[in-house]
Amino acid sequence: MSIAERLAMAPELRDTTIWDKPRESDIPKDDLEEYRRRKKAVTAYLNGTTFATIDQDYGYAKSQIYRMMNRCLTVRPNGTMFGFHALIPGVSIAPYMRKSPVNPELAAQAKGLAGAFIQLMAEHEGLYRYVEKHALKAGGKSAAVIAKAIRAEFLKKCAKVRAPNQYPFNTDDQGARALVRFIDRMREDHYATKSGNEEERADLFDQPLTAQPSGAQQLRPFEEAEHDGHNGDFYFVIKTRGRRGEWIYTTPMRLWLLILIDRSSRAILGYAYRLGSTNYPAISVMRSFVHAITPWKPKDLTLPHLAYKEGAGFPSGVAPRARGRLVDLVCFDGAKANTAKVTMRGLTRVMGATINYGRVRYPIARPFIERLNQTLETHGFRRLPMGFNPKGPKEERESALKAASEHAVTTDELEQVIDVMLANYNADSHEDLVNRSPIEYIRMWDSQTVSPLRRVDNPEELAQRFLRLEFIKTIRGGGDSHRTPYIELWWARYTNDVLRKMKDSIGKKVRIIVDVDGDIRLIRGYLRRGSKELPLGILKAGPPWHLTAHTLEQRQAAHRANRIKKLVVKPGTDMMQTFKEVRQREAEERKSATNQLVKAGRIADPDMLNRERDARARVAKKDWIKLK
Template sequence: MTNAKRIFLANHSWTDSELDTHLWKSIDTGLLSKADQALFKRRKLAIDLFLNTNTTLKEISLTTGVKKPDIYRFIQRCLATDLMGEIIGYQALLPYQRNKIMIKENTIADILTTYPQIGDEINAILLGKTAIPGYPKENSIVFTVVHRYFLQLCLANNLSSKEFPFNLKDQGLRSFQRYAKSYIESHYDAEIARRSASGRRLAYMTRGVADPRKQPVYPLERVEFDGHKIDAYFTGGYKMPSGEITKKEISRIWILAVIDVVTRCILGYYITFNPEYNADDVIKTLTNSMQPWHPKELTIEGLVYGDNDGFPNPNIPESINARWLELYLDNGRANRAKRVQEFVTQKLHANYCLGPVANPIRRAHVERFFRRLEDDLIHRLPSTTGSNPNDVKRQSPVENALKFDIKVTELEQIIDVWIAKYNNTPHRGIANRTPLQAFKDYVDSGLLLPKYSDTEWEDLKMLQYYRQIVGNKKSGVRPYVNFENVQYTSDLLRQSPQLIGKKVLLKVNPDDLRKVTAYLVDSGLELGILLAKGSWGLEPHDLRLRKAIWQANDKTFDVKKLDNPVDSFLRAAEKKSHTDRKVRARVQNRMKIKYESSDTPKTKDVTKKNNNSFSQNKIIRSQKVDLSGLPSSFITKRG
């Protein structure tokens, strides 16, 4: 080793591994111009001769044409480290390229490492987590202002004026700016989040999305739920005081759906006429998605189901009673309800995964389904409102809804047929198979889906409440149970005064409160079905309607004096709906609930044909759902 080399290395604390050029990152010189290749090779040869041989500096300079001071300078640049602690290496020899990490940057990094209190505060300011004392928190970072505060922190920590950065003409400003830019670039997600609210959403929703370890691999491992407001007006019939039936427009109709991520199958859906969907609607949708699907009784001429159209349950027997592993929802108010969380975790036994609102990346499949529903069906109706007020498709939607008399009951039929066809339409995302075919392929490969037990399956639709049996032997009041201001009893309970004071568990179907099932808490003995007293046990109604009726209880509407509170409440609301559009939608939803809770048949008993003939479906070129089964009067012709 030459004396010059020995003295130079002795003045620095480089390790043997850092001096080993074989460990440095290589440079592909084929990407450089011929002139830059020649200059880089001369510099590289000079460094290699100095570090790996005993050649003198004079000989190296004569051989490579690199001056002696430049050799020392290049070695220091090559052996500098970046913020990640890695040697810059041969990258420092590239001609005409300013390296982001220079020796002075390392000095900045050394100060922040030596004085962690300075480093933590400066880094937090650069990422917008905190503000400089005396300054407001801003979206933009002014490096000169942060640099002045950095100098104040250095003085406060007793750094000498003869030390870096005070010994430089610009007091390390340029070096600080390079460090700040590099640090911000290395924390790109935080930088995006600092700039705007939309950036925060984007940074959050793209975090970990591309991680292949998190992607589901078999059906029902992950399902997505979301709600979508239908962009169209429809009509409903209401009875005027004179007895005449009049048509009124209805808007803000919501469709809620559950989709399987792996197979793209729509497992179930629910249509609600509430102004905003609530926790009851969410639970109803999830319950519908677990129950077997039945085709609706179609009243529209020309509207038909295809041979293999439908839903996995019951078209694919292996999907009946099958469990979900994960349920993805957005962070909407209804989805965050305690009842929804308990239903998902305790009844469905699934992971409850909330995500950000209005971010389709986390629930891309259900969002794309809604967009396809709008493009293929809703936006082609004459009463569509389009996707925004300036959409060219929006052509007098209210007038067209009344003119063509597109009823909400017909909307339910059309959507049911369309979704059944969607499940039987080839999809590019699953290798041009239909969602039902993809589901069946997984099952035929020997996949065993986890199932609910019979008891768990029966309890899916039931909510549980604890109540006490009340009564009075002395005054002759027979035993009964009070639930939501209504008495429930049965022949067995009325004849069992010894049960007065006992606690019971009520299993309640929230969609039909005419009856409940009771169990004694101390023994688990089933007391059987308890019926609501009076007209409460005759008129179909759900839990929310029951609460709404009692909330309206006042001097002008005395619930206890009414022979039929449910019917009286609906009539009063219907009278108000002639002038109030919001009330009109609520009335329509109440009538829908009443209809679904009644004992009248609502679906045809249709035996599905060719359940196992999915493989015979021909792949069609168009990716749109076939609408040939829809009446032409419901579809707007567009050039």
């Protein structure tokens, strides 16, 4: 049916006063002028203006007007029209539908899967009905809980219609995360249709946001802070040493920059970065707070023409009374890394802060961090030889890729660029601070106030607690396996001389403490006996995780490669060294292997001196197995 026929059947559609309209304050500034021009052109068409006049006044041809009208008249799942919302540049009014099948020859894929789950649901109605039945009858349960409950049966049903090398069986998580997202969208569309009025549902969010500042100048430093992750608009190529000491290079990469900014002083308190274009995990969020608490020291700069400004730095290192200061309230968006248990526990229990979550893609409650991200892009990253404007011409992005390949840097040099850029920002004057820099403002406030400050005397110890997790595990062993008692955590078996002799404690619970960003070969255990705990000392991981110090992320990377049969670990050898050697060998032929090696971080040399001692430690001094 043509647009003219639709308007003839429903003349009320010509009345644009009843169309849904977005709030112009929610539209990005770069897109606002284009949106207004489109709105005027569509309104002029409905008022009877000729196409020639519209083309002359607004620059839109007849075909473009028809396309915009079709978008405006498109109906949402709840039965309402998109209206003027469809004219916002970059807004998609139809869900992405994948057409090409997933390549079954690639094992454990992590990329190139956009729309694969929706395609699976569209091709097999029985799977869709099974998920729908459980998703819509689960009451107030979260999508993650529902997905976990039905996942086993869901995969069994998938096995009846899909081969083992087809989606979802050829992915890293077998579609677990896609199932959660699908249930979320299904329930959202269902309840929106049931209510029949999306505008009423949107009004629920119009109540005042507690995270929105009424006046930043009324705050004191460290009282309220904003945190966000931003994907930098610049490419870089990392170089690292190969097996023979030669340089090996990654493909052009991007990074996520996570920043914590103080609302009162506009000072950047801390930051962290994450290599790659994929999203960042909760551990990266916690690293930014660790950086904010740990006293800052300037880096040794090796790149030419790179220097700190006078007065540059971070409050923890250059403002005396800011050392060990704690933030009272942190404003986040709804990203999964921000709502993770690790993040909530670290900020509320360890730091004692309050968390306030705003709406995703609605930055009005976090104006300072959003403005900072824009400033860093326009006056920082995009001015680098490898910087680019995402909305610029194609040639600009190609030039950035070429420059990144010509100016390869080490990880240390990349950290220098980031540290200098953010530290120098803290030395720049701001109009809102009466032309003071953020560092000068904090020093001035500290020199004039007599109010008590929330701070810790040992910030390094508190920073370690941010990345410290606790688990309750069961002592395994004995039985038909005749194994000495051990605790299993993250694909490794932990034990020590004390635990090996505790044959009577098999099956009992143990509380363990692990530093996920430290050497996770070593954990501390406590045997639970009623309300008391018996310390077990330090438990050490057994082969193949026993020789090389590594973090949780490094173990996850090596385990992922081992699970898809990319590694062959010989008995007695070390998994991390095998992972490193295989990736270095593969890097000689393909740069993507260098990407994985660099993302895993620096892998230390194996602890060869302890190999003989570890071999002796695996044999208990006293046999706990009772022989008949």
